[in-house]
Amino acid sequence: MQIIKDISISKRWENILTASIDKIIIFLTICAVPATLASISRIPMSGLMVSMFLHAIISVALIATTIYRKRLSINFKMNFILIVTSLVAIAGVYNWGLLGNGMLWSILSIIFITLFYGIKVGIYASIVFAIYVSIIGYLYVNGILETSVDPVSYLSSVSGWLTAILGSLIPLTSSVLIIGSLYLAAKQALLQLDRQRVEITILAEQDELTGIYNSRVFHSLLEQSIERAKRHNGWVYLVNIDLDNFKSINDNYGHHAGDEVLKFTAKQLLEVTRDEDTICRIGGDEFLMLIESPTKYSNQQLDIIINRIKSAINIPYIYEGTTIEISGSIGYAEYNAVETPNLKDKEDILKLADREMYKDKQRLRAQQMS
Numbered sequence: 001m002q003i004i005k006d007i008s009i010s011k012r013w014e015n016i017l018t019a020s021i022d023k024i025i026i027f028l029t030i031c032a033v034p035a036t037l038a039s040i041s042r043i044p045m046s047g048l049m050v051s052m053f054l055h056a057i058i059s060v061a062l063i064a065t066t067i068y069r070k071r072l073s074i075n076f077k078m079n080f081i082l083i084v085t086s087l088v089a090i091a092g093v094y095n096w097g098l099l100g101n102g103m104l105w106s107i108l109s110i111i112f113i114t115l116f117y118g119i120k121v122g123i124y125a126s127i128v129f130a131i132y133v134s135i136i137g138y139l140y141v142n143g144i145l146e147t148s149v150d151p152v153s154y155l156s157s158v159s160g161w162l163t164a165i166l167g168s169l170i171p172l173t174s175s176v177l178i179i180g181s182l183y184l185a186a187k188q189a190l191l192q193l194d195r196q197r198v199e200i201t202i203l204a205e206q207d208e209l210t211g212i213y214n215s216r217v218f219h220s221l222l223e224q225s226i227e228r229a230k231r232h233n234g235w236v237y238l239v240n241i242d243l244d245n246f247k248s249i250n251d252n253y254g255h256h257a258g259d260e261v262l263k264f265t266a267k268q269l270l271e272v273t274r275d276e277d278t279i280c281r282i283g284g285d286e287f288l289m290l291i292e293s294p295t296k297y298s299n300q301q302l303d304i305i306i307n308r309i310k311s312a313i314n315i316p317y318i319y320e321g322t323t324i325e326i327s328g329s330i331g332y333a334e335y336n337a338v339e340t341p342n343l344k345d346k347e348d349i350l351k352l353a354d355r356e357m358y359k360d361k362q363r364l365r366a367q368q369m370s
């Protein structure tokens, strides 16, 4: 069933996450290779450093993960990204203190941790990171740790700036990729939910055959109209419309012809229903129209309404070349909280409209007999 298929948003979310993670892995791999080269190019300035090995190992691991990404599980890829970004963050802060991009990488890894493991774990990770940076800061301030290159010469070297540019570009762009994909995914999910809400509402309120309101929604609309009429001393008119000898249409032309006649009648009734009024099919060949008015309609106004409905129904329907005559009986009930004290609730109004419709039907039968 379409709706059940669409509702599996968690599956869609997993697909979005997988696609985003793959994009991030590819992006990290593309950036890791030149970043490693830039790192190695600093050998003449800083000598061979542990971080250079780390860069090289990460690059190789990233290339391998990119190649085999379709075969790897989402959990593996998530944790791999976490380990890579956290390692770069930890090593960056340790090796370069405030000079490097360790802080930016830490933010990136905390974003990933939050995304993959939730806000609580994200907060713990932030606290751990703050403690780590404080310890490293303490060690640098007290001269226990120092950068392996002279900060002044590093700041004026091409390789230093290249590392800084690439090193900051990666976490920044990755953050944009993540936040952008999540934003798009959330927007799509909300739009989809909205569409489903509309579809579900339509399905719940619609008569399957004719597409107009079904009796369930009509009953609640009638209740609301009665409440409004009570508050504002207004009037509610309930018109009951029942097709005559509809069974014989089914019997003579088949059930499908009967269905087509019901659809045609609903369409005709819709055309004479004002936007502020409501028409519904309560079942079989019976329709109800709900009309609200702030003032009482005169008999003449009511005649006009009833005649308009009658002439909308009494139009023959051509079914597969055969003309099917249609007619309907109509009865109505009028309700005002003060002036119709015998009508206590919606059931009374419905019964009265039904009785009136039946009287009309009997009049018609009597006419046909005579």
Ligand SMILES: Nc1nc2c(ncn2[C@@H]2O[C@H](COP(=O)(O)OP(=O)(O)OP(=O)(O)O)[C@@H](O)[C@H]2O)c(=O)[nH]1
Residues within 6 Å of the ligand: 209, 242, 243, 244, 245, 246, 247, 248, 250, 254, 255, 256, 257, 258, 259, 262, 283, 284, 285, 361
């Ligand atoms: N084609 C079709 N027939 C339906 C549907 N729902 C109910 N019916 C048929 O509509 C017929 C209604 O019959 P009755 O209630 O006797 O109404 P009628 O034949 O119009 O008789 P009167 O109301 O006394 O004029 C029944 O035969 C139902 O089987 C539907 O969705 N499609």
